[in-house]
Amino acid sequence: MILVTGGAGFIGGNFVLDFLRDPTKEGVINLDKLTYAGNLATLESVRDDPRHIFFQGDIGDQGLVTRLLKEYQPSAIVNFAAESHVDRSIDGPTEFITTNIVGTFNLLECARKYWSDLDEFSKKAFRFHHVSTDEVYGSLSLTDPAFTETNTYEPNSPYSASKAASDHLVRAWFHTYGFPVVTTNCSNNYGPYHFPEKLIPLVILNALNHKPLPIYGDGQQIRDWLYVGDHCSAIREVLAHGKLGETYNIGGWNEKTNIDVVKTICAILDELQPRSDGKSYVEQITYVKDRPGHDRRYAIDASKVERELGWRPAETFDTGIRKTVQWYLDNPVWVEGVVSGSYRDWLQKQYH
Ligand code: NAD
Numbered sequence: 001m002i003l004v005t006g007g008a009g010f011i012g013g014n015f016v017l018d019f020l021r022d023p024t025k026e027g028v029i030n031l032d033k034l035t036y037a038g039n040l041a042t043l044e045s046v047r048d049d050p051r052h053i054f055f056q057g058d059i060g061d062q063g064l065v066t067r068l069l070k071e072y073q074p075s076a077i078v079n080f081a082a083e084s085h086v087d088r089s090i091d092g093p094t095e096f097i098t099t100n101i102v103g104t105f106n107l108l109e110c111a112r113k114y115w116s117d118l119d120e121f122s123k124k125a126f127r128f129h130h131v132s133t134d135e136v137y138g139s140l141s142l143t144d145p146a147f148t149e150t151n152t153y154e155p156n157s158p159y160s161a162s163k164a165a166s167d168h169l170v171r172a173w174f175h176t177y178g179f180p181v182v183t184t185n186c187s188n189n190y191g192p193y194h195f196p197e198k199l200i201p202l203v204i205l206n207a208l209n210h211k212p213l214p215i216y217g218d219g220q221q222i223r224d225w226l227y228v229g230d231h232c233s234a235i236r237e238v239l240a241h242g243k244l245g246e247t248y249n250i251g252g253w254n255e256k257t258n259i260d261v262v263k264t265i266c267a268i269l270d271e272l273q274p275r276s277d278g279k280s281y282v283e284q285i286t287y288v289k290d291r292p293g294h295d296r297r298y299a300i301d302a303s304k305v306e307r308e309l310g311w312r313p314a315e316t317f318d319t320g321i322r323k324t325v326q327w328y329l330d331n332p333v334w335v336e337g338v339v340s341g342s343y344r345d346w347l348q349k350q351y352h
């Protein structure tokens with residue numbers, strides 16, 4: 001049994017589905033607050049699987065977390081729960097501080113108490129896996145080498161500052177209490193079940209709905225893109241074989257400018273679902289006001305996880321993005337369910 005937090009979100013949801021595809025796995029307790037980003041429709045295929053036990057709740061709820069740990073005795077916790085969207089953190093940082101910092105602190109404390117009462121064998125086997133981001137390292141120039149695990153932390157947005165703070169807490173719990181943690185810092189994910197406030201799903205759905213494809217600033221910002229299934233396999237690997245107290249950078253070796261990402265999506269859609277007027281989706285690209293404090297470039301050096309644990313991504317950007325576009329075309333019911341209330345309000349506010 002493992003406890004997954006934030007398992008109704010994009011990456012957590014993909015992780016739960018992947019994990020349960022393995023019939024040898026005992027099960028997952030899934031604790032998710034179901035914020036605007038949490039979506040039980042993502043977990044529809046495991047609704048009747050007795051190995052999936054879902055609880056709606058907050059990682060900041062000490063009573064609930066303590067009760068779940070006591071009752072289900074998990075051998076690991078994988079912490080995905082977070083507020084994850086940079087633009088929302090600029091608009092209103094409070095929830096980012098509450099969940100990403102105070103929530104992680106609460107989870108660590110409950111888990112530490114639970115772990116310290118375990119018998120020696122279970123204590124040795126226990127892991128707390130903290131899922132974090134490359135954004136904690138700040139922004140790179142075009143000529144800087146990619147981030148390694150020894151880069152200094154220089155977070156620039158309320159989101160990345162809150163994730164950096166949570167990483168520091170996790171590190172301190174290892175050094176001070178010997179609490180068995182591993183941390184992964186990953187680059188931009190994309191793939192199925194991605195909430196369409198983020199660039200890739202937003203562009204796919206806006207394109208199909210004849211809406212503008214908004215590019216912040218000059219579109220020359222660079223991100224490293226990793227297919228979500230590859231992120232899940234990396235987490236499984238680190239959880240099973242990572243060294244306690246270590247951090248591992250996870251990335252796709254796929255640096256792309258935002259404008260290139262958007263043009264690639266347009267080209268795939270031109271092929272798979274051409275516009276009725278025969279024009280390219282590229283016509284819908286619109287340059288809009290830049291994100292405040294927009295980080296220019298992220299790049300991940302993922303050689304440590306390859307060298308020490310033998311993990312490499314299976315997908316290239318070309319294969320992953322094609323699968324992703326196809327998934328959005330094939331899953332109109334999930335899409336329709338997501339494009340509801342709070343998401344529509346956000347779009348109106350952000351792109352008025
Ligand atoms: P997401 O926003 O899609 O999902 C977050 C999930 O956490 C949601 O289901 C939400 O309901 C839940 N949640 C929020 N606050 C909670 C709380 N207080 N208690 C319990 N559940 C809560 O995020 P995501 O993109 O799936 O990211 C998951 C994790 O991975 C985050 O920690 C994020 O920082 C990290 N990460 C994301 C990316 C990316 O590209 N999306 C890349 C690297 C790291």
Ligand code: DAU
Binds near residue numbers: 084197
């Ligand atoms: O690097 C990892 C991070 O990647 C994760 O930690 C975050 O949780 C995740 O949201 C993501 O952050 P980004 O800010 O990089 O992702 P987003 O999809 O919001 O934006 C990707 C790039 O595209 C970024 O440079 C901003 C730009 N962008 C985004 C949107 C939503 C646009 O140009 N237009 C848009 O409408």
